[in-house]
Amino acid sequence: MRRAPVTSWLLVVLLAGGCARPTHPGDPISGLSAGQLDRFRRGRAVFDSVFTPESGLGPLFNAAACGECHENPVSGGNGDEVEVHATAFHADGICDPLAGEGGPVIQQDATPALKAALGIDREPLPKDATGRGLRTSPVVFGRGLLDAVPDSVLLSYADPDDRNHDGISGRPNRFVDGRIGRFGRKAFVPTLAEFNAGAFVIEQGVTDPAVPTEELVGGAPIPAGVDPTPEPEIDQKAVDLTTDFLRFLALPSPVSMARGAGQGRGLFAGIGCARCHLPTLRTGKNPIRALDRRTFSAYTDLLLHDMGPDLADICLGLASPSEFRTEPLVGLRFAKHFLHDGRAATVEQAIALHGGEGSRSRDRFKALSARERTAVVAFLKSL
């Protein structure tokens, strides 16, 4: 089944639109215990902590704080930063993330000590890379809800062989150990906790108990004396608090819809966008009451879809260069650039750049009247 139940979708809209207190960006999800709220607040403090070389930053890094890239309009929002990923896609279909050459994330900054030692101000691109991809920093609101959706739900939406002949053939990605992935633009990482633990290392160069080794510098070891801070540079308690901040960070309520946006919501579904950008998902049984069996606005199926050759960049896991995870659209109103690499300046451009499995809906969007297209965009900007 590809379509979310209409009744549950309407329920979410009603709850978000008027029956419940609006949730603002940066708010915790409702229904947390006092202890969970305390962890949310303390986790946000770690998220906003600015690291220095003395406290573990680098030697290679993209930013000095989580909050540096996720700051607009509040902690957990998006950012202006664009990072670089590189991998190698081989003829036999196998993707090499170039872990032995410093990939797949190629850090764009270096500490003064590393600059002095190697004369570089960023990590070099791996020599074996066949693809290079740019990645904007998305909002991370509601990621705890996405984390709590059972794998079985994702698999129920998958249709890798397009057996229903709708031109859409979503499939899950797999992590290196075979588990189903869902986080990241290629849906590579299985859980929020792992994405977060890995992010401390690849984004800030801050090692943690789960990843107690620094990134390679283009495949070469870090020169002696450049990174004097003993590993791990942050403890598990701090990592777990940060994960709980993200886990408990709510989806902001949609803003009041502009004129025509209600019609735009219907058109969004009518032209087929909602076949991949599923309006709602439902969490499974969860020990955290606020995450337990909740239907929420998702606008994603967390699956990979072929978006055509024009958007293709890197492979990752099972994802070919042209396959991307359906982007969750909640928080789109905060974006200044669109698509995974920010190449689109407007929502309309982003839709126009949909290829592959998105072609049919793109063409239907183009065929709408100007007023109808405006309505669809108004709806998207309400999210």
Add this chain to the structure above:
Amino acid sequence: MKRTASAAFLLLFAFALLPARAQQQPASVPIQGTVYSLKTKPASLDLLTGVGMALRLMHITTPPSARIESVGAAAPLSALKRGDIVRVQCHWSGKELVADRIEKVVVR
């Protein structure tokens, strides 16, 4: 070599977390990942592992005593290929990771 050093660090770290009594026996650690490369002489494999987007290569030697299973049956190391997902039970010899058992994982 950096990747060996990284693997050693990971294993030593896991070993350090074990209770003192358990440390009297060689630590046996399960690692699940993707086969990155295989060598027959000397027999070894490089395994792609990691946490989130922080990926690492682990070099593991595979002595003749290592039991290798593919789909429930004993198999030679050559039955594995790049891209296969495997679960490796291994220990730290003092200078390298050594496989005790390698099992090919079927992903459904």
